[in-house]
Amino acid sequence: MSQTGTGPIPQGTEEPSYELWEPLDPDVAGVFRDVPAEDRAYRERAREFVQTEVRPVIAGIWDRAEYPLDLAKRLGELDLLRDGVDVPGFPEQSLLAASLTTMELARGDGSVATIVGVQGGLALRSVAWCGSEAQRERWLAPLARGTELGAFALTEPTHGSDSVSLETRAETRPGGFVLNGHKKWIGSGSVGQLAVVWARGDDGQVQGFLVPQDAPGYRATTIEGKVSLRAIWQAHIELDGVEVGEGARMPGANSFKDTARVLQATRLGVAWAALGQATAVYESAVHYARQRVQFGRPLAASQIVQARLAEMLSQLTTLQTLLMQLTRAEERGELSGPGASLGKFTATRTARDMARNARDLLGGNGILLENRVARHFADIEALHTYEGTETVQALIIGRDITGISAFA
Numbered sequence: 001m002s003q004t005g006t007g008p009i010p011q012g013t014e015e016p017s018y019e020l021w022e023p024l025d026p027d028v029a030g031v032f033r034d035v036p037a038e039d040r041a042y043r044e045r046a047r048e049f050v051q052t053e054v055r056p057v058i059a060g061i062w063d064r065a066e067y068p069l070d071l072a073k074r075l076g077e078l079d080l081l082r083d084g085v086d087v088p089g090f091p092e093q094s095l096l097a098a099s100l101t102t103m104e105l106a107r108g109d110g111s112v113a114t115i116v117g118v119q120g121g122l123a124l125r126s127v128a129w130c131g132s133e134a135q136r137e138r139w140l141a142p143l144a145r146g147t148e149l150g151a152f153a154l155t156e157p158t159h160g161s162d163s164v165s166l167e168t169r170a171e172t173r174p175g176g177f178v179l180n181g182h183k184k185w186i187g188s189g190s191v192g193q194l195a196v197v198w199a200r201g202d203d204g205q206v207q208g209f210l211v212p213q214d215a216p217g218y219r220a221t222t223i224e225g226k227v228s229l230r231a232i233w234q235a236h237i238e239l240d241g242v243e244v245g246e247g248a249r250m251p252g253a254n255s256f257k258d259t260a261r262v263l264q265a266t267r268l269g270v271a272w273a274a275l276g277q278a279t280a281v282y283e284s285a286v287h288y289a290r291q292r293v294q295f296g297r298p299l300a301a302s303q304i305v306q307a308r309l310a311e312m313l314s315q316l317t318t319l320q321t322l323l324m325q326l327t328r329a330e331e332r333g334e335l336s337g338p339g340a341s342l343g344k345f346t347a348t349r350t351a352r353d354m355a356r357n358a359r360d361l362l363g364g365n366g367i368l369l370e371n372r373v374a375r376h377f378a379d380i381e382a383l384h385t386y387e388g389t390e391t392v393q394a395l396i397i398g399r400d401i402t403g404i405s406a407f408a
């Protein structure tokens with residue numbers, strides 16, 4: 001009950017503040033014990049960034065739904081923005097280093113990890129894998145440094161899970177192309193410099209184009225009113241007769257298979273982000289259970305609370321083990337599409353369940369932004385949906401199990 005207007009708060013009712021951010025580094029199975037030093041260094045840098053630069057400001061930024069462009073730039077300065085993509089002049093960054101970076105960033109905040117997913121995972125990777133020499137020369141370094149922001153524009157208002165059926169057109173004209181269509185949910189699509197636009201060419205195939213965000217006819221509106229990932233902006237984009245030169249078409253993007261190759265590479269990254277969020281809610285739940293006193297003893301002294309924490313640790317350990325194994329398989333070039341789907345499917349489901357449990361364990365404090373868990377509770381919803389919903393991942397796995405496609 002509120003004490004407002006009732007005079008001084010009686011002694012003994014003043015609530016202590018809770019320390020919920022201290023890393024606990026749960027690693028029961030020793031999953032991270034043998035991580036090579038150079039990969040560990042990326043993880044530590046990401047953690048330091050989170051603790052010193054994200055933690056003090058993120059609840060307010062999230063509440064005000066601001067896009068922290070300064071943090072995006074810092075990610076570039078710290079070489080945390082590349083998602084493991086090779087860029088000339090930059091040190092080698094292994095897949096494991098990129099995965100651990102994503103996990104640590106998401107442990108701090110889901111939007112911050114998503115900034116990396118969009119910039120490095122999708123935009124930079126598309127240019128690196130599908131772009132011409134000239135396109136790579138122009139865009140790779142600025143995108144990796146975060147001095148220019150890129151977007152990956154695939155989803156359309158009427159084509160989400162079936163983005164393979166996209167309707168944006170790229171008509172060939174003398175000297176280039178004219179793009180017409182609509183895109184929805186495009187991260188950094190209204191605040192960046194470049195958009196990687198996927199459109200259907202004259203041959204009916206999906207092709208990739210590098211479109212400057214200030215091109216005439218490119219109109220981006222930031223989507224407002226989100227209850228998830230409020231600290232990164234997505235845009236609704238209208239492409240209204242956008243003219244680009246021949247040099248805008250990526251020569252390595254000739255069908256949806258090329259788009260899917262980029263998407264599959266980032267799918268496991270989303271799973272690692274979910275693991276970061278799962279770690280955050282677990283840590284906060286443990287801290288809170290120790291600090292919160294009810295019925296004259298800490299919540300942690302209750303058998304039921306201990307059982308709940310044990311359940312969460314079990315889920316977390318299982319997820320760590322799975323994702324490490326899948327990442328090792330990918331490093332060996334052995335990870336299949338359904339394998340990546342299994343990682344994302346398991347990770348976002350698990351993190352979502354753990355966030356729900358932790359939110360409840362914090363009682364009313366669990367819905368306050370200042371207490372960390374509510375932000376992750378809301379943010380995990382978007383991860384559960386983007387880059388292929390839970391159901392779409394299940395359909396990919398199911399097709400692999402049965403040999404029968406159940407999509408249509």
Ligand SMILES: Cc1cc2nc3c(=O)[nH]c(=O)nc-3n(C[C@H](O)[C@H](O)[C@H](O)COP(=O)(O)OP(=O)(O)OC[C@H]3O[C@@H](n4cnc5c(N)ncnc54)[C@H](O)[C@@H]3O)c2cc1C
Pocket residue numbers: 118152153154155159160161162184185186187229234382385386387388389390391392406407408
């Ligand atoms: C925060 C956020 C950021 C995003 N960022 C980007 C971005 O940067 N670039 C980009 O291109 N896109 C982006 N997306 C789009 C994202 O990839 C899509 O939202 C996602 O693919 C799902 O599409 P949809 O939202 O249209 O849902 P729908 O496809 O309409 O799905 C609605 C529901 O139907 C289910 N469903 C769909 N098909 C089937 C089926 N065959 N059988 C059974 N169930 C089915 C789904 O699982 C889901 O539960 C983003 C989305 C969000 C929310």
